[in-house]
Amino acid sequence: MALLEVKNITKSFGKTEVLKGIDFSLEQGKVLSIIGSSGSGKTTLLRCLNFLESPDTGTISINGKTIYNAEQHKKIKDDELRSMRLHFGLVFQSFNLFPQYNVIENITLAPKLRLEEEKLSAAQKKARIDEINENAWALLKKIDLTEKAKSYPCELSGGQQQRVAIARALALSPDILCFDEPTSALDPELTGEVLRVIRELKDSNCTMIVVTHEMEFAKNISDEVIFMANGVIEEQGTPEDVFDNPKSPLTQSFLSKSLESF
């Protein structure tokens, strides 16, 4: 059974139909890349998966259990929405770290706030806080920023900030981690360190959806590639299928344009 199953997701803003029926599924531990020209609906799709937007139609299932069904979710309660969101993590193009917290606090803030909502004895609570802290330090080691634990976001480079944002998302152990053009806001010499972290996550079996303009990276890291155009999945397949033998003329022209820019 697929870990994630997305069926017939549509989304309109006013009269503009941005997503026109998106279907795909993703196995545990696999990486899905989404490519496509700007305005094709990639960000909107990720935002739907993270429930920053609510899809107009369609269903989203995790491990066979439907967590979102547009028919039944006209009015979702805030608490319900929050637990739905925890299935997914999202790394933004612009990092969005919390500026007033240092690196380690950025990573532990959300888990600690969740802890406060639980009714626990003082001893249990202390054990859980230790656990959260330990996990945060382990993540920090993973992104190779241990020495920056007490630095504030304004003291970090863009690449370092994005790595912290990845660790922050991982701290809640989402089932699926989504990236929205994680390197687009970075200077070219800083993209490598972020892509390296994503690659390491793949090696540790993390399930990911990556929207990216880094074609070489997408080709290398993906198990599955989706090419989106005008709110639909125009082409879908293995990296070899999509990059080396694209069938759709739209895919072909998009790829040749992307290659020109190199």
Add this chain to the structure above:
Amino acid sequence: MGFWEVTLSLLEGLEQTCLIFALTLVLALPLGLVISFASMSKFKPLAYITKVFVWIIRGVPLMLQVIIVFYVPGFLLGTPLFSRFASVIAAFVINYACYFSEIYRGGIESISKGQYEAGQVLGMTKSQIFFKIVLKQVVKRILPPISNEVITLVKDTALARVIMIVEIIQAAQNYAAYGFMWPLFYTAVFYLIFVGILTLLFGYFEKKLDYFKA
């Protein structure tokens, strides 16, 4: 007319000045937050009414508002509703709350959508996002305009004398009636010390929040 005698009676006036200042701040700072939320409400009629209200309060001189609060209920009801002091506080609190509300609104609206969304995807509640993420960034941004308003408030307290509150300027003017002008100029010293302390205080707070950029 002894220097110490004058100083003592100016200090009595200063007590009124400080009282108006402190009460106005303590009440107007939170009320301003309520008004700013109302003006940003998704319920449009509320936002609209609040904006008209803020326009009126900011559009009419504070001195006139003090007079209105004190005299108008008396004209309408036959007996004054508020004491002189209560009238001053009511007028000042409403007036300053409106100014503060606009500063808050500007500060809150200047926080990027990305901060809210980052909190949302991390499963935080709306109040967690506001209190744990947004608030401190807003405070950092609004501290300079708030300190401006607070310093203006120190000097606006002198308007209370239009309804015979003996604050420090009025205390000095009581001497002017006898031909002594110097107590009036002497009040400037008190204002300068007052504002000096506030300047240092706000400088300290701003420095406290210097450790991050937002």
